[in-house]
Amino acid sequence: MSWSIVEVARHAGVSSRTLRHYDDVGLVPPAYVGANGYRYYDEEALLRLQEVLLLRELGLPLDAIRRILDGTSDRTAVLREHHSALLAERDRLDRLAATVRRTIEMREGGDHMGPEELFDGFDADKQRQYEAELVDRFGPDAQEKIDESWRRVGAMTKADAVRIQADLAARDAEYSALLDAGVAPDDPRAQQVTAGHYAWVCQFWTPSAEAFAGLGDLYVDSPDFHARYDAVRPGLAEYVRDAMAAYAIGTLA
Amino acid sequence: MSWSIVEVARHAGVSSRTLRHYDDVGLVPPAYVGANGYRYYDEEALLRLQEVLLLRELGLPLDAIRRILDGTSDRTAVLREHHSALLAERDRLDRLAATVRRTIEMREGGDHMGPEELFDGFDADKQRQYEAELVDRFGPDAQEKIDESWRRVGAMTKADAVRIQADLAARDAEYSALLDAGVAPDDPRAQQVTAGHYAWVCQFWTPSAEAFAGLGDLYVDSPDFHARYDAVRPGLAEYVRDAMAAYAIGTLA
DNA sequence: GTAGAGGTTGACGTTGCGTCAAGGTCAACC
DNA sequence: GGTTGACCTTGACGCAACGTCAACCTCTAC
Incomplete structure (x- = not known):
């Protein structure tokens, strides 16, 4: 029939x-x-x-x-592989949903502060941009670091923020003075300032050598960061980047 | 620049x-x-x-x-909606992964039996087909019923299976005799047999009126089920379906 | 013959690109 | 000026699994 x-x-x-x-x-x-x-x-x-x-x-x-x-693949093997793929995709969506939720929460504000409040003129979206850039540059491992920084920041107070901002401004001034004095970025004097810079960053996350150098690149490549450093002194972004690269190679590696 | x-x-x-x-x-x-x-x-x-x-x-x-x-949608609203969609899709994949896992386990056998052993000539894949058909016809709620039936079946013994099969064969004979005697499917005599049939099905899962009638449709539409009933007596599948439909309307609804 | 249901092939669309072909542009080098 | 290699363009096809539609043929009942 x-x-x-x-x-x-x-x-x-x-x-x-x-x-x-x-x-x-x-x-x-x-x-x-x-x-x-x-x-x-x-x-x-x-x-x-x-x-x-x-x-x-x-x-x-x-x-x-x-x-x-057609019998050219083993059904159970295919199903096993598919099962793994399904679980992986489910986990990816779970993480993504968590990221979206956090983005929503950031936009709606809350009692705790974010790193953007530590950088004048930066908002939540731009911070998200830089996180995405970090992940793009260093792979998914960077996301763990970013998550870590959120946990640390979440525990900070406004008083902490004021101190951290003052610390940042002081370091800008120190870098600027060194640049004016013609001190090479890998000179021990500059590297001492960079050590403080590294410690400053470690309040948020603990970068590997590569990531720290990459952060310096970000200061130069990102229009916002670049403008911020250049507002202190033209050429400062590149100077800081070079000092960070030297520190990464000489001390962190 | x-x-x-x-x-x-x-x-x-x-x-x-x-x-x-x-x-x-x-x-x-x-x-x-x-x-x-x-x-x-x-x-x-x-x-x-x-x-x-x-x-x-x-x-x-x-x-x-x-x-x-472009400002034509509210960012937070879009993100909220997206978040919901991500969670829904994550949940869907989770359920799908569980279904795949169960399919794998079925293929690898185990100590407990499945409903397929209660229907001569049916194997795990065909059973899966009928489950899929039920879900297609009645929506995702049917999956819960199917899961329930697995739990019930898992608790059965071989002796149970023999009794259940004998019960099934007896009901086939009863339906066949009624059909031979020209008893209408919605006649009280036929409906009494169908009541027993319903109780038989309830050993596995408890169908709604609609689902019970749908199961009757499945007996007719599915080549395997249809052939099985026709082997007892030609036209029996349709007769049983009609009896089940009458029972669903007259008693279960 | 007509009308309506059913069936065909061909083609375009969906989403977000990857890949490739064919050909032009630019800058450094000889 | 010519050459080379990197860069840039447009155009087009492909991906996965169909949905939709157009144009036209087939079948059946009236």
């Missing part, structure tokens, strides 16, 4: 378009094509279709389904 | 193809196009790009990003 495409589609709960697609890709061919050009399906084809629909329901791609049904 | 597309791409960590795409869709236009036809980006364009990349990192579609940046 055989059925037309619309009969099969109705019975199987799919569209005739889907069935034609499956025929086109060789996944579920009809039993035969009539003289009228119509597709007719028999019971064997229906059973194969049921198998396909079941596996598709599990989220497997059509190509994987074909390999299973 | 302005930068060429490759300079921007390198700095931002995206491809020039991406930048051209963003220009094409009006999301991040360059500051100007030179006489040579090249795109040049200024700081404003870079900042907009950073915003785009940040929001894309959060998983937002480009169209949503555009609406946010």
Whole structure:
């Protein structure tokens, strides 16, 4: 016995378009094509279709389904791999949802402060930008560092912020004086200031050597950071970057 | 100051193809196009790009990003909605992973039995097919019922299975006799048999009226079930379906 | 013959690019 | 000026799994 495409589609709960697609890709061919050009399906084809629909329901791609049904892949192995992929994707979405939630909370404000309040003129969105840049540059590990910095910042008070800002301003001045005096960025005097700078950053997160040097790059590459340093003194962003790079190589590595 | 597309791409960590795409869709236009036809980006364009990349990192579609940046959508509202969608998708993947895991376990066997052992000639894959069909027909709520049936079946013994199979065979014979005697499916005599049938099904799961009638449909629509009933007596599948439908309307609804 | 349901092929669309072809532009170097 | 290699353009096809639509043929009942 055989059925037309619309009969099969109705019975199987799919569209005739889907069935034609499956025929086109060789996944579920009809039993035969009539003289009228119509597709007719028999019971064997229906059973194969049921198998396909079941596996598709599990989220497997059509190509994987074909390999299973044609016996070129082991069904259990494919399902295991798929299971792992599903768990990984679920975890990724979980983390992403947490990131979005935190972004929402940042925008709505709260009692605790964020690092943006430690940098004049920066807002939550820009901070997010720099975090994304860090992750882009150093890979997903950087996200852990960023999360760590949020925890530390979350524990700070306004008084802490005032002290940290004063500390930052003082270091700007120190770097600027060294630049004026023609002290090379890798000179011990400059490196002493950079050690303080490093300690300052460690209030938020503990960068590796590479990350610390990368942070210096960010000061130069980012228009906001660059403008901020140049407002203190032209060329300061590059100077600080070079001092940080030297410190990363000479002390942190 | 302005930068060429490759300079921007390198700095931002995206491809020039991406930048051209963003220009094409009006999301991040360059500051100007030179006489040579090249795109040049200024700081404003870079900042907009950073915003785009940040929001894309959060998983937002480009169209949503555009609406946010153009001020036609409220950023927080969009993020809230996106957050909900992410959680929903995460949950869906979680459930799907659990289904896949269970499918794997079924294929690897175990000590406990499945309903397929209660229906001669059915195997794990076909059972999965029918579960998928039930979910398709009645929505995700059916999955809970299926899960419930697995728990009940898991607690059964082989002796239970023998009794249940004998019970099933007896009911087949009863339905067949009624059909032979020309008793209408909604006749009280037939409905009495169907009451027993319903109780039989309730050993596995407790169907709603709609689901019970749907199960009857499944007996007719599914080639395997249909063949099984027809092996007892031609036309029996339809008869049972009609009896079940009458019982669903007259007693369960 | 007509009307309506059913069926075909062909083609475009979806989202966000990756890849490639063909050809022009730029800058450094000889 | 010519050459080379990097850079840049537009145009186009591909990806995965169909949904949608147009144009036209087929089937069945009236």
